[in-house]
Amino acid sequence: MMSILGTxxxxxxxxxxxxxxxxxxxxxxxxxxxxxGVAGAFxxxxxGVALGLYQQGEPVGFIASVIGSIILLVVYGFFKKK
Numbered sequence: 001m002m003s004i005l006g007t008x009x010x011x012x013x014x015x016x017x018x019x020x021x022x023x024x025x026x027x028x029x030x031x032x033x034x035x036x037g038v039a040g041a042f043x044x045x046x047x048g049v050a051l052g053l054y055q056q057g058e059p060v061g062f063i064a065s066v067i068g069s070i071i072l073l074v075v076y077g078f079f080k081k082k
Contacts, residue, residue, distance in 0.1 A: 010065050011041030018069035024077065036076060040069030 015037015016030075028036075044064040048054035053064075060068075 007041045007045055007060050007065075008038055010060060010062055011038035011069070013037070014041055014062060014065035014069045018066050018073055021066070022070050022073050028076075036072050037065070037069045040067075040072045041065040042068075043072065044068030 012034050015033045015035070018037060018040065019033050041060050041064075044067060045054065045060040047068070048060060048064055049056055054060065
């Protein structure tokens with residue numbers, strides 16, 4: 001339970017950091033930014049477990065969450081343009 005809360009908290013912050021780091025105009029509100037950050041943290045967690053970087057139930061690192069959030073921001077921007 002605490003790992004999920006930790007991932008949520010880190011994901012919220014990572015979403016805002018990822019939005020600051022990614023160049024370009026992302027016209028979305030802060031709620032969508034936070035949701036993409038949380039989703040990026042969960043994606044980073046699942047990829048980390050699959051690659052053997054994390055153990056199951058271990059909270060995701062901040063840098064991995066930011067990278068996951070940036071990846072989701074790029075994918076979101078790609079689909080939003082179409």
